[in-house]
Amino acid sequence: MTYLNQQISHDVKNLGEGYRIGHSFFCPDGQVSEYGEEWYKLIIKHEIEPLIREYWFDDVDKAQAAIDALLK
DSSP: OHHHHHHHHHOTTTOOGGGOOOGGGGSOOSSOSOOSHHHHHHHIIIIIHHHHHHHTTTOHHHHHHHHHHHTO
């Protein structure tokens, strides 16, 4: 996540520091009994991935590389 936020911050032409992904996506909501790897992957898939694809809609390869890096 740190690396992704650095990429977002350095993309001053389109994004910048104000577009970094914060901790609120990863705050437990009480609806899941275990906050492990599967929960993390669901957050990436349903929350972070659409955001990244929107951020870099004009650079599909960059968006996909960022998503892949989060899931490694």
